[in-house]
Amino acid sequence: MSIKEQVNHRRTFAIISHPDAGKTTMTEKLLLFGNIIREAGTVKGKKTGKYATSDWMEIEKKRGISVTSSVMSFPYENYYVNILDTPGHEDFSEDTYRTLTAVDSVVMIIDSVKGVEPQTIKLFKVCRMRGIPIFTFINKLDREGKEPLELLSEIEDVLGIESYPMNWPVGMGKRFLGIIDRFNDQFVRYMGDEKEEVVPLGELNKSENPLFASVFDELELLDEAGNEFSAERVMKGELTPVFFGSALANFGVHTFFDTFIRFASPPKPRKTDDGMVSPDTPIFTGYIFKIQANMNPAHRDRIAFLRICSGKFQRGMSVQLTRTGKTINLNQTQQFLASSRETVEEAYAGDIIGIYDPNMYQIGDTLTEGKEQIHYRELPQFPPEMFRKVRVKNVMKSKQFKKGIEQLVQEGAIQLFKQDSNDDVILGAVGQLQFEVFEYRMRAEYNVEIEFTSIGERIPRWLVEQPKDRRLFDSRSLLVKDRYGRYAVLFENDFTYRYFSDKNKDVELIDLFEANDYKSL
Numbered sequence: 001m002s003i004k005e006q007v008n009h010r011r012t013f014a015i016i017s018h019p020d021a022g023k024t025t026m027t028e029k030l031l032l033f034g035n036i037i038r039e040a041g042t043v044k045g046k047k048t049g050k051y052a053t054s055d056w057m058e059i060e061k062k063r064g065i066s067v068t069s070s071v072m073s074f075p076y077e078n079y080y081v082n083i084l085d086t087p088g089h090e091d092f093s094e095d096t097y098r099t100l101t102a103v104d105s106v107v108m109i110i111d112s113v114k115g116v117e118p119q120t121i122k123l124f125k126v127c128r129m130r131g132i133p134i135f136t137f138i139n140k141l142d143r144e145g146k147e148p149l150e151l152l153s154e155i156e157d158v159l160g161i162e163s164y165p166m167n168w169p170v171g172m173g174k175r176f177l178g179i180i181d182r183f184n185d186q187f188v189r190y191m192g193d194e195k196e197e198v199v200p201l202g203e204l205n206k207s208e209n210p211l212f213a214s215v216f217d218e219l220e221l222l223d224e225a226g227n228e229f230s231a232e233r234v235m236k237g238e239l240t241p242v243f244f245g246s247a248l249a250n251f252g253v254h255t256f257f258d259t260f261i262r263f264a265s266p267p268k269p270r271k272t273d274d275g276m277v278s279p280d281t282p283i284f285t286g287y288i289f290k291i292q293a294n295m296n297p298a299h300r301d302r303i304a305f306l307r308i309c310s311g312k313f314q315r316g317m318s319v320q321l322t323r324t325g326k327t328i329n330l331n332q333t334q335q336f337l338a339s340s341r342e343t344v345e346e347a348y349a350g351d352i353i354g355i356y357d358p359n360m361y362q363i364g365d366t367l368t369e370g371k372e373q374i375h376y377r378e379l380p381q382f383p384p385e386m387f388r389k390v391r392v393k394n395v396m397k398s399k400q401f402k403k404g405i406e407q408l409v410q411e412g413a414i415q416l417f418k419q420d421s422n423d424d425v426i427l428g429a430v431g432q433l434q435f436e437v438f439e440y441r442m443r444a445e446y447n448v449e450i451e452f453t454s455i456g457e458r459i460p461r462w463l464v465e466q467p468k469d470r471r472l473f474d475s476r477s478l479l480v481k482d483r484y485g486r487y488a489v490l491f492e493n494d495f496t497y498r499y500f501s502d503k504n505k506d507v508e509l510i511d512l513f514e515a516n517d518y519k520s521l
């Protein structure tokens with residue numbers, strides 16, 4: 001197959017949802033279709049002690065939440081599928097945002113009982129910003145939930161996207177009979193125990209149950225007043241195809257996945273400093289969107305996750321790290337299947353590979369074949385909102401403390417600052433839970449006990465020039481340096497920030513979120 005054909009058969013996507021909507025259950029079903037696992041691990045082992053295949057870090061087992069994003073790759077029919085799992089917990093949104101830059105489509109799971117939930121709204125916004133196709137799966141139809149029309153209007157009103165129901169449920173909860181598959185003109189009967197029966201609509205006896213009458217009324221309404229299906233608008237992220245089903249009962253999941261694979265986006269051209277690069281360009285390029293230390297505690301290693309953006313990867317190939325100009329031979333490369341990893345010999349644009357990181361890479365780094373000077377502009381920086389001072393409890397452990405901080409900070413979820421006046425170490429995060437995970441990992445992976453002192457929520461602003469007069473800063477406007485040596489000020493609140501700016505008009509301050517090019521300053 002040519003590179004172009006390989007690329008067109010790639011489907012790289014993430015599943016997003018509010019915690020507990022059924023992401024893990026859905027992921028497992030898809031892995032079963034891909035013959036990757038034979039038996040679904042009972043989700044998170046709350047009841048049986050088994051763990052879901054995609055929840056593979058120790059901490060996830062302990063806390064019962066997905067902390068890291070795992071990548072799962074497998075062939076499915078004529079396609080090659082890469083699923084990126086994303087942590088649903090809002091404190092990990094930074095990690096999730098970055099993961100979303102590496103996918104071409106998104107599957108959004110909504111709990112039919114709860115409807116659109118806050119965390120879904122946040123994640124959804126990031127997808128909309130990037131204009132990527134979004135497919136919606138409304139889950140848990142085996143439970144008594146909201147009315148399907150109500151769910152549709154929630155999706156349209158709250159999320160601001162048009163929807164097209166690909167199928168329509170007949171009843172729900174105990175009265176759940178199955179779904180009318182509008183797209184294939186058939187009724188799929190729900191029979192429990194992962195069994196279903198397909199009846200062409202022409203052969204369906206509509207008088208078999210009174211529920212059909214109201215369902216066909218609703219369908220008529222949708223045909224007349226609803227949106228039209230348009231593959232092109234799906235591709236642009238303007239219209240979301242909506243599926244109803246039950247991940248747990250494995251009902252409607254297969255049809256959903258087959259349709260998804262057909263209409264989801266293959267890898268698209270991506271933005272660099274010098275314009276767009278098409279995925280079928282023969283030159284291998286890619287960027288690192290995630291770094292993870294100690295994926296396997298027994299080996300104490302670091303893995304950088306690379307999204308291939310163009311060309312073909314072959315193990316052993318020579319590439320350039322464009323940030324430093326250094327040439328690297330990519331020998332230790334892996335593809336992932338939750339906790340197991342396999343050496344990858346070749347891969348194409350759209351695939352995600354893991355590369356061994358001897359402390360050389362940074363999040364956002366571009367790798368290219370040959371001497372091409374390309375920089376991908378994919379990763380916005382998400383400014384931290386909460387800050388804590390951190391110190392080691394036992395000074396004898398200072399060396400491990402330093403090493404742990406250095407390595408965990410490079411993963412990107414937590415940011416490192418040093419107070420200018422006394423070199424105190426300050427960590428910044430988007431959510432509270434990241435501090436807890438940090439503390440846990442310092443203990444589990446580096447054998448270091450740490451102590452936090454909160455300095456509360458802060459508004460970070462970066463200084464364009466070196467500070468001339470240090471007397472301008474105090475504990476309410478704390479002068480710090482980030483890990484690249486750039487000066488920043490942590491303001492106590494919006495008021496202090498505005499007061500400071502008014503009084504010191506000659507001190508230019510930058511909001512990193514708005515100024516993504518700050519790195520080049």
Ligand code: G4P
Nearest residue numbers: 017018019020021022023024025043139140246247248249
């Ligand atoms: P998440 O990854 O999005 O957090 O959700 P997860 O798959 O872990 O599912 C959350 C709970 O919802 C699980 O229950 C799971 O079995 C259940 N679930 C998933 N899909 C369906 C479905 O189609 N129908 C029904 N009825 N339930 C579903 P749990 O962890 O065992 O415990 P509990 O939350 O029921 O107490």
